[in-house]
Amino acid sequence: MIDFKQLNSQYINGKWREGSSSRKMENKNPYNGELIATYQAATLQDLNDAYTSANRVQKQWAKTNPISQRDIFDKAFAYMEENHEALINVIIDEIGGTRLKAEFEIGLVKNMIKESSTFPMRMEGKILPSPIDDKENRVYRVPVGVVGVISPFNFPFFLSMKSVAPALGAGNGVVLKPHEHTSITGGTMIAKIFESAGLPKGLLNVITTEIEEIGDNFVEHPIPRAISFTGSTKVGKHIGAVAGRNLKEAHLELGGNSALAVLEDADIDLAVSAAVFSRFTHQGQICMSANRLIVHEDVYDEFVEKYAAKVSTLTCGDPTDPNTIIGPLINKQQVNGTVALIEKGIAEGATPVVKGEVKGNVVEPVVFTNVTPNMSIAQEELFAPVISIMKVSSDEEILDYANNSAYGLSGAIHTGNVERGAELAKQMDTGMIHINDGTINDEPNVAFGGVKNSGLGRLNGDWSLDAFTTTKWISVQHKTRQYPYS
Template structure:
């Protein structure tokens, strides 16, 4: 029995308990579609307790010695490494992630924890000169106070930890609300890790609930000064609007419609491998996934032939099987939405040269050609194992196609001339672009974030340090100052 399945859904002020709502939440295995846990949702009162606990604990946590803070984060790394197999097991059961995906996600978590462990010793300030005689200006880097974190269902272990660990490391209190479909891997698992690591009670609190229970209270509550959200663009825009009314800082990592570009001088074998990985990892349920493959017409036919051959070799089925590449989508709703998108693509004139079957929550790979920029397949994010291939005549048309979207998160360019690739990359309206690689990249010390409808702000490394801290100016007048009047 996996002990993480038995954790109660609320972790408030160091106490594990159930929520106070009559609303029952179910944790469903996406592959078997069987319920393996039920629990009561948190109420607004539970949420208030969590924020108050975080606020009270933060006042002491901010002043804890940086050596102690670092040790706690290092303990968290050790716990994740020690419990790796149990964590893999719960990622497979709760998310339908394959073992490959689970292993990848745990690696990302360990890396971000190790990066965050350096933050307590990077809370540096400055002494700045003054135009006023005998004045000393001190600028201190300080925590923002309390951070509210909302995480999604696709990579919840990592995407929760990506904000939680840096926020804790910089001296903040945190309240985390995972997606209702990933209550364990996005929430209670993280609480357990930090509890075992020795984090003081109240610094991190987890509430599991439905929006129908709390509405906008998570954002509107007066305690949090910063909200970090990862999820859909529609929800992100709403959160940004609500937070703005209450003068809260927001960090929004939203949807994507990334293009993987294959130029006429590309290494085709490498480009095909990168394109398959960039679309079908975790069933395409990654914001950085390549939604569109934009291929130069000179090598288009060769690329498509090789790509289709590789896609047809992907195995679909039980995510516990180590040979499985394509597991289930997170729930039936996502399956139905994907089927509607596939039908819409066909009705708009796209051609499905590969069209797998739907088996429960598993959608086998679908590959579309004859896709043009105005089609819904090219304009909307597809969170499933469905890919669109577009043909372009030259570099200028490739750039135009790639930029013809409201999103701008990630992207990739394949070419043997890396400077040609770099010049094209500079002209793409996207926050991240990778040459001769896939679109799925996230490194703990490099700025991560998007443009346009893909988000606001940057995380990782120095950017996370900036995101969860602010600056306080303290000036000291060492010699009596004369004022123009008294």
């Protein structure tokens, strides 16, 4: 079984090598501060080598028999099966994920690999009629060429693979830049999986660096034609602007402030379970997490009582303990920002009915009631185990509260009347919403993405195929065409 923590280098042109910068980067366990790995950052030259390599090898990869391409994905899946425990261990160590979270993330990755393995056989085209006599129009689906992928720290294995695997499956080369705190889980571990599966060397490249080394060049470089970014709204807006100036397509999956609504006819026990899962999975460090619980006044007291009781039972602490539900936030900066928001919520008049302690990077759950829609804790993305509960008296008020946000990624509605829930869902300004379920859902064949400050574009299934391919029109004039002049 491989020790993935040894993959503390760059992967460029099919070779494991140190970055060219004198800047040394450190990767630490967010729970105990243990140094996991050190590595030299990549430079502009390393970045150029990576893009040049991906561009060169992609042209041959696009011509490879689709069955042979599919076989590589099958081998990647098998490699993950063989190294399951090693994958779990590095997710726990590098990002502070619990074992439950690690199993969940690995399952998502496997589904994405399986879906992407079908892409080589889905690169079909069309023959279309023409108003010109004896003309045949052929429309081909072709790879965009090279895709640049930037992934975040929260679900790095999955959120990297969510773009990497479909892009490869559609015939592209890829350069992946993982978050500097998750360079292994979000980067080199993926390179190792595909290397072991027999992916052509140089097709997939992984660079780990900091913005001070490369600036906007990851996006501005002339080779990549599409950029896939998952991360904060602030950074995503900048990347979108840079991509636009350079006429590159940008796929942006950004922040969220998801609402979970509980109607008066809901199954309260189910709603409580869904709301707890939707907030506290991976310490709330998920863009789809429910930040706001909007509860009808007829069931508000019952819901709050059961919810607070359930949250109070969640085990916090060491992510290596299989009983732990809430582990550490990724770093002290995230902890400090969370503490500041908690204090601001109290100052603005919210009531913490559950208020845990802060122990190192572990923030124990905080549940706020008496929250109004314009409070900071109801408007800002809470990337932590902190939740706001708001009371409403009508469906109209639910919609007003839910839509009072700059974000629009996910959401959920709990009701005994599915069609009533569906009608409300249609009126919520969000890219995804789930009836009688949690806000955290991602399926490999269903469109994923948000509106407003939650991003641009859709991924998964046919939508990923569209994102990482373009169409080419080739016409054939079978008989001599008569032109108006010669």
